[in-house]
Amino acid sequence: MDDQNKNLILAVVLSGIVLLGWTIFFPAPEPVTDPNASVATETAATQNTNTTTAIAPPAATGQSDATGSELQTATQAADAPRLTIETPRVEGSISLIGGRIDDLALKDYKVEIDGDEIVTLLEPVGAEAPYYATYGWAPGGSLTIDDVPGANTLWSVEDGATLSPDTPVTLTWDNGKGLVFHRKIEIDENYLFTVTQSVENNTDAAARLFSYGVVARHGTPEVSKYFVLHEGLVRLSDKELDEEKYKNIADFDFDPREGGRTSTISVESNGWTGFTDKNWMTTLIPTPGQSFTSVAKFVETANIYQVETRMPTVDVAPGTSAESTSYLFAGAKEWETIKHYEEDKGFYRFVDSIDWGWFWYFTKPIFRILHALNGLIGNMGWSIVLLTLIIKGVMFPLAYKSYVSMARMKELQPEMEKLKEAAGDDKEKLQRGMMELYKTNKVNPASGCLPLLLQIPVFFSLYKVIFVTIELRHAPWIGWIRDLSAPDPSSILNLFGLLPYAPPEPGSMLAFLSLGILPILLGISMWLQQKLNPAPTDASQAMIMAWMPWVFMFMLGNFASGLVLYWICNNTITFTQQYLIMRSHGHKPDVFGNILRSLRLKKKDA
Template sequence: MDDQNKNLILATALSFAVILAWFLLFPPEEPPVEPESATVETTESTPDTATPPPAVTGGGNVSATPTTAPKAAVEAARLRIETPRVEGSISLQGGRIDTLELLDYQETIEPDSPNVKLLSPVGSSSAYYALYGWTPGGDLSFDDVPGANTEWSIENGEVLTPENPVVLVWDNGKGAIFRRKLEIDENFMFSVTQSVENTTDAPLRLAPYGIVARHGEPDVTGFFILHEGIVRQNDNELEEIDYSDMPDMDIVEREGARADIVEVAENGWTGFTDKYWMTTLIPEPGQPFTSVAKYVDSASIYQIETRHPTMTVEPGNSAETATMLFAGAKEWETIRDYETNLGIKNFVDSIDWGWFFFLTKPIFRALHFLHGLIGNMGWSILALTLMIKAILFPLAYKSYVSMAKMKELQPEMEKLKERAGDDRQKLQQGMMELYKKEKVNPASGCLPILLQIPIFFSLYKVIFVTIELRHAAWFGPFQDLSAPDPTSLYNLFGLLPWAAPEPGTMLALIFIGILPLLLGISMWLQQKLNPAPADPTQQMIFAWMPWVFMFMLGGFASGLVVYWITNNTITFTQQYIIMRSHGHRPDVFGNIRSSFKRKKPAVAKGGNDAPKK
């Protein structure tokens, strides 16, 4: 077996091993079952909420005094939220932001699919909401400060829009007047300003807080490559906590509630992140706060909190604190603008870029830029592939030149083998001298293949986690490049009147679509640039490799398969042209014909082993 074939086999086997390991560890995502829209129960019996922040005593120490749990706000008055991108409402019971629909995003690609519902009220099947309040200190009790069930009144405004903020007010009847000003921008950012006016003759001690709570364990993708749960920035540290880890958190705040508590000095935020959506509490940059991740075992509630420092409000004075709430889609451009314009540290890292962030980030930026120019994500992936191949072309050129020179050295290699006989050491020394003399590096042919592996994984990550690829159309049947190929041999790629098998099933694996089929053909043609190796083991590996990849990658996102087909096509063209420019003329069609011919068995001549007539 010559060194060129050894290197090619090594590179191919290594690529196959890595991608096979990836496929086994991180299988393609099965199509999620779209949950039914949450319906609101009319009963007054509701689950308990997570325990709110503890009270602050007169000395400023923390106490574990609980407050009243939120009740269902089905019958409570509501304040509408209307913007070009979201619709929802705020319950005046507790002032909770607890219904929100994303108008730009539907649950499926079907034309009549309902909008994605991000938040839902207490009493629904999966309550998910944000609320704000104050913890009392000094002589104040929980009845003296607004909490989860406080009945607020509207002081100003009728509908919350980007142009019209609203102000809620509540008078505790003991000389403290609380207000909550709510604002929203054109995208997904709320601004919440909590204030208290002290009309008594004694100072008030109290501390504001913000909460986002989720009742019951959320439905998650459950895919190893993706983090879903809590993501938070604690000054200079980005932390991720899975839902499954929350019941085992270290600190027991009170009976039935476990918490992970971090003191943030200047810059931070904390939120629940799903695959494409996020709800995040963001204190004003530069202000200290306590970041809390909490799980209430008795009610199966997951909760995040931002607790702000205790403040003292003197008689006749007022005090306020401003925070933000992001509730919407994890759009890269939108989140990046918030990071830049509002000073939210590392907010763009709320998108799960993964271990290869140094590749996934620039790859996504390039893809996003191309999509802005072209306006079609499928053609943008093709253009991105051309860009990547252009960047790697100098390395690929050296590799293909080296392979062409190796072809030219074949006669010399055969002579070395004849002279060396069975002396392997002499053969290796002769080959090394020949390589050095002709300035050929036999390992250089592997490098482009090895470089493709992290690029392949990074692009897969980008296609899987970024919302810009969700429901991104190409043409014809390819209306969602983040999903597997919707065509199938089962219905002759749409010519027959029945639907293709559901992605993730055995039938879908067997009856593959047109894109995986093109992938296998492109890999097979790439092999035919060179004659089949003489060694039977090598022949078998080369014969099976394209079709193994075809079935293995058939369940992956169709955008990734588009990239791989384009990459193979460009690689074939580059290698063919470069090899011809160096005097080697690949006989592609001859190699294809020879691969279909059966080898005749060798016939021994003479002796007892000769075949008898």
């Protein structure tokens, strides 16, 4: 096999590996939800004499969490009095039993593009998939679980009736033994809650305790099955970013003191922890600069995943008070909003909660350019087209070498055919002849392959941007393309809407054959581009290359429309650049003439 064909096959194989890797699915376990379960272990039971956590075992009866609070049942959650949450972007409520933020919906996002139902993020115990945040204090020293507020504590409203950006609410609870607890909750115009917990010590002895925050998720969440997308635990501990899928959390080492499979990290100054979905996230964020303990846990007995932030122990002297402030992000993973919190609130590396992938050094700037273009144009589809032009412009010096090499290889095609006929079955003779031909004409076959391989990380990064970022969700382009994050909804099986039949449902056997307009245009653009490249001299390789555009057309048929649009634009620009460069080197490719002649020959043979 000559070097030219080796490089062609190498490029095809590597490109195929990248594409196939993106379509690998991992079956997710079915959600198993116990509606009567609650947080099995919200925090540690006690602490030792210093500020590090000394974790005590959960109660032996199984009826308590690590703080000893009784489990909250679905009936208790349903009967709980509530405070309303109402902002321009979210709506929901806070349960006064436990003071939980367990009811939150996002007004700006619909479940279906044509529906009226908005996305629900947090749900209380008793719902189909309970998911909520709760806060509290854990006892230390001489205090017991009865001295601190727990999961079933009924809080009173001290101030405020509705939580809004202009009206915070304050809850209070008196333990009847001289300790009075307050919890002030604020919310901004987007998705950030500020929770300030305080305790007054009106006793004649010092009180030792520590504050905590918990996000709990009942049952294994239903996640996307794409390997390229991370869903699960995401946390930053000082400078270390940790991402774990739910199945990995369930494989943590079992810690009997915690009552579950646990991973614990001591954070010195900056960090956050939470659960991330493709488009949504719920994250606990201590005050920047505050040391804390970050805990991720799976409680098998209750089938609950949870993350916790535990603050250092404080000793509250008689007649004094202590206060702890932290934040809760619960909302859409909008880059601009998250970046605002990173810059203005000091949440260190908060934008890294978005899954930028391995090639983040490409992905981040590509997204920023796309986001800026959309701000100017106001249409994500045309922004992708313009972004393609920019990327092709930046990559042109590399691509130019590739196109020049292909033009020279195309010119040598007749000579290669003569060498093949003269060598017959003598592979060694053919190889020597090819090497001499390359040397005489100063052609390096590898120079045409390497620039193409160097572009793979850029393409991977763009795929990541289009697939992962929420800014593409339900973003329209033109006509029938109303969601660039979804596959082309048109179908060749109903003649693109001309026949009164609905296209097959995604996931069905016929869906693979239900090609839309964009995938078909992609196949055609790849086919045209291939006509400019030197054809392999080996018949089997030539057949593989001939089928490649149509195989890719079906492979990418169910990819996001935004990605397919990019590839069509990329192929069109590549074809134009390569065509002009080949003409500038004296080679005049008659692509369309060759196509017509090929069709006439096939008709004649038939």
